[in-house]
Amino acid sequence: RYRDSGSGEKMNPFAEQEAWEEHQIGKATLKYGSKDRKQKSDDFQFVFEDQIDFIKESVMDGVNFEDELPAEALDKSMVKSAFEKLQEDRKTLPIYAYRDDLLQAIDDHQVLVIVGETGSGKTTQIPQYLHEAGYTKRGKIGCTQPRRVAAMSVAARVSQEMGVKLGHEVGYSIRFEDCTSEKTVLKYMTDGMLLREFLGEPDLAGYSVVMVDEAHERTLSTDILFGLVKDIARFRPDLKLLISSATLDAEKFSDYFDSAPIFKIPGRRFPVEVHYTKAPEADYLDAAIVTALQIHVTQQPGDGDILIFFTGQEEIETAEEILKHRTRGLGTKIPELIICPIYANLPTELQAKIFEPTPEGARKVVLATNIAETSLTIDGIKYVIDPGFCKMKSYNPRTGMESLLVTPISKASANQRAGRSGRTGPGKCFRLYTAYNYYNDLDDNTVPEIQRTNLANVVLTLKSLGIHDLLNFDFMDPPPAEALLKALELLFALGALNKLGELTKVGRRMAEFPLDPMLSKMIVASEKYQCSDEIISIAAMLSVGSSIFYRPKDKQVHADTARMNFHTGNVGDHIALLKIYSSWKETNYATQWCYENYIQVRSMKRARDIRDQLEGLLERVEIELMSNSNDLEAIKKAITAGFFPHSARMQKNGSYRTVKHPQTVYIHPTSGLAQALPRWVIYHELVLTTKEYMRQVTELKPDWLVEIAPHYYQMKDVEDSGSKKMPRGVGRASQD
Numbered sequence: 001r002y003r004d005s006g007s008g009e010k011m012n013p014f015a016e017q018e019a020w021e022e023h024q025i026g027k028a029t030l031k032y033g034s035k036d037r038k039q040k041s042d043d044f045q046f047v048f049e050d051q052i053d054f055i056k057e058s059v060m061d062g063v064n065f066e067d068e069l070p071a072e073a074l075d076k077s078m079v080k081s082a083f084e085k086l087q088e089d090r091k092t093l094p095i096y097a098y099r100d101d102l103l104q105a106i107d108d109h110q111v112l113v114i115v116g117e118t119g120s121g122k123t124t125q126i127p128q129y130l131h132e133a134g135y136t137k138r139g140k141i142g143c144t145q146p147r148r149v150a151a152m153s154v155a156a157r158v159s160q161e162m163g164v165k166l167g168h169e170v171g172y173s174i175r176f177e178d179c180t181s182e183k184t185v186l187k188y189m190t191d192g193m194l195l196r197e198f199l200g201e202p203d204l205a206g207y208s209v210v211m212v213d214e215a216h217e218r219t220l221s222t223d224i225l226f227g228l229v230k231d232i233a234r235f236r237p238d239l240k241l242l243i244s245s246a247t248l249d250a251e252k253f254s255d256y257f258d259s260a261p262i263f264k265i266p267g268r269r270f271p272v273e274v275h276y277t278k279a280p281e282a283d284y285l286d287a288a289i290v291t292a293l294q295i296h297v298t299q300q301p302g303d304g305d306i307l308i309f310f311t312g313q314e315e316i317e318t319a320e321e322i323l324k325h326r327t328r329g330l331g332t333k334i335p336e337l338i339i340c341p342i343y344a345n346l347p348t349e350l351q352a353k354i355f356e357p358t359p360e361g362a363r364k365v366v367l368a369t370n371i372a373e374t375s376l377t378i379d380g381i382k383y384v385i386d387p388g389f390c391k392m393k394s395y396n397p398r399t400g401m402e403s404l405l406v407t408p409i410s411k412a413s414a415n416q417r418a419g420r421s422g423r424t425g426p427g428k429c430f431r432l433y434t435a436y437n438y439y440n441d442l443d444d445n446t447v448p449e450i451q452r453t454n455l456a457n458v459v460l461t462l463k464s465l466g467i468h469d470l471l472n473f474d475f476m477d478p479p480p481a482e483a484l485l486k487a488l489e490l491l492f493a494l495g496a497l498n499k500l501g502e503l504t505k506v507g508r509r510m511a512e513f514p515l516d517p518m519l520s521k522m523i524v525a526s527e528k529y530q531c532s533d534e535i536i537s538i539a540a541m542l543s544v545g546s547s548i549f550y551r552p553k554d555k556q557v558h559a560d561t562a563r564m565n566f567h568t569g570n571v572g573d574h575i576a577l578l579k580i581y582s583s584w585k586e587t588n589y590a591t592q593w594c595y596e597n598y599i600q601v602r603s604m605k606r607a608r609d610i611r612d613q614l615e616g617l618l619e620r621v622e623i624e625l626m627s628n629s630n631d632l633e634a635i636k637k638a639i640t641a642g643f644f645p646h647s648a649r650m651q652k653n654g655s656y657r658t659v660k661h662p663q664t665v666y667i668h669p670t671s672g673l674a675q676a677l678p679r680w681v682i683y684h685e686l687v688l689t690t691k692e693y694m695r696q697v698t699e700l701k702p703d704w705l706v707e708i709a710p711h712y713y714q715m716k717d718v719e720d721s722g723s724k725k726m727p728r729g730v731g732r733a734s735q736d
């Protein structure tokens with residue numbers, strides 16, 4: 001137990017206890033009897049002493065260590081099967097006491113707004129209650145979630161509770177992944193997927209109940225669904241509609257749905273002590289880690305787990321690395337800390353880890369994105385650390401630029417986050433911002449996504465559903481008119497709508513693809529350039545979401561060399577993606593090949609999956625699968641046919657200027673063209689980090705712009721000589 005720490009010094013068997021006690025009284029210097037170890041923990045100690053004293057004060061006082069469990073209870077639960085245990089757990093959820101009342105209310109009313117704290121059992125239990133009450137005899141029960149991970153993990157949980165195989169009676173459907181079958185009666189899905197189902201089944205005839213869950217999140221798709229389900233409920237009196245939300249802002253939902261009754265599930269809520277920093281934290285990531293370690297070393301393990309909110313995958317991975325490094329530095333002197341990351345792109349097999357019970361003597365620290373705010377309930381959390389930020393989409397309707405920015409959260413979010421610590425007992429929430437910030441700087445509520453996003457995709461979907469009068473669509477909160485017009489303009493430019501704003505044949509084909517309109521257009525255009533085979537591979541690679549390359553710290557040079565191999569000849573990032581996909585395919589999708597080339601196998605498998613589905617959709621829109629792999633120009637022209645609005649011309653010092661709505665941008669350093677700096681480029685997307693970067697860039701001949709999009713570009717836009725470029729605006733697609 002008291003292993004040598006490496007310095008050769010004999011350890012005092014009581015050192016651990018002493019050090020522990022020193023932590024307890026708050027003047028810790030992490031003295032473990034080894035200089036070596038003291039050295040390693042220096043940075044930790046620094047913050048320990050002066051950076052966030054508030055923690056010392058708050059964590060030190062009066063935490064109760066109660067983990068008594070009657071002996072018989074323990075014995076009893078040990079002989080029970082896991083299935084029986086789950087059935088008992090179901091009965092302990094707050095919603096259980098209201099099961100019959102709830103079913104009665106659903107029976108009595110067509111539309112019901114349901115409000116209950118996160119973790120009360122809305123998502124997992126309500127569909128099961130409805131199934132038990134016979135609703136599935138008349139049709140499926142659909143339950144929408146704003147997030148993929150939530151749809152998957154909740155479906156997995158419910159299938160366990162029902163003792164069935166996932167994908168049979170209980171399934172889920174998310175973009176590019178359908179885990180349902182003929183048998184499926186409880187279907188969890190993303191809100192975006194239900195939106196797409198309207199295209200094939202405009203009255204949702206296969207459903208007896210639709211539950212729009214997590215309604216408070218107000219995602220774009222959820223907001224659009226509100227309008228659509230409200231409409232079909234009028235002519236389908238047999239359809240039950242449930243709108244469920246974790247916040248008390250239910251009146252708004254009720255008003256919107258013609259004064260639908262509100263069913264409140266009283267939650268179990270334990271007091272949560274909220275602590276603020278005395279001064280703003282310059283580095284919230286570091287402050288969060290230090291706070292977590294502080295809690296871990298000062299509080300008994302078994303007393304509760306820690307949940308930290310970060311803004312995204314990258315931050316979570318960094319935090320994970322630092323935490324591992326620092327706890328390694330503390331050796332066996334501290335109890336085991338189990339680090340559990342959770343974010344949208346985390347592979348499914350790793351997601352389950354956050355739900356596993358924490359072993360005795362250890363503590364779990366969950367590093368999560370906003371997903372843990374209300375979508376997922378993790379039991380056993382006692383401490384929440386809230387840096388106060390999230391990643392949020394913002395959209396400039398004037399320029400049509402969309403960016404994902406790290407933004408302060410709203411008060412409503414902050415309170416949801418804090419609430420996560422008080423589910424199973426009294427909790428504590430450490431806000432890494434000041435009380436002044438909270439009261440004066442944070443907005444009360446998050447602005448609904450519909451008011452801060454590009455609407456092109458949604459407009460195309462609505463148009464294909466035959467909804468023409470978008471300005472008068474029944475929005476709960478209407479989007480800015482400017483954003484709607486911008487979307488119409490873009491769809492017109494892409495040829496998806498005609499001058500009257502009606503869907504064209506191209507638009508109809510585009511709508512079949514669950515992709516952004518520019519990507520869909522690229523695919524539809526590939527027919528003309530006879531390269532649909534190559535284009536769907538590129539589209540699949542662009543849609544993977546997580547990164548393709550793997551760059552281990554100790555092999556960065558090798559990894560970069562491997563990556564640059566695909567860029568030989570400055571072919572551009574799109575063609576490089578194609579080369580990667582084709583080379584992998586040639587090896588018969590070999591995993592070994594991925595290792596050798598520093599490519600993430602998982603990302604490639606996903607690309608292959610997506611590609612297969614795109615191939616199926618090509619068939620549906622009657623585009624032949626044609627390969628034209630030697631004609632790179634044809635492939636680039638097809639890309640241009642979708643992405644011509646994203647063109648940029650080099651200025652000076654490696655900076656670029658976008659041709660329409662001129663703005664200074666740069667080629668992302670990870671691009672294969674970051675050194676080559678071609679004069680004209682087309683890009684897939686802009687990301688704002690330290691600068692406005694173009695990601696996935698390909699060289700372009702300016703003539704193509706005029707050739708492919710003559711309604712969008714005139715010769716003078718693309719002439720190299722002129723100094724002042726004021727492109728003429730595109731003709732506005734009219735409203736009908």
Ligand code: CDP
Pocket residue numbers: 093116117118119120121122123124125153154157355374375376377378379
């Ligand atoms: O939807 P709501 O927030 O009201 O609660 P829920 O998601 O139905 O969760 C109810 C309970 O199910 C949680 O407290 C967890 O104990 C459990 N659960 C789980 O163990 N694993 C999941 N993937 C989802 C829920």
Ligand code: MG
Pocket residue numbers: 119122123124213214374375
């Ligand atoms: Mg829920």
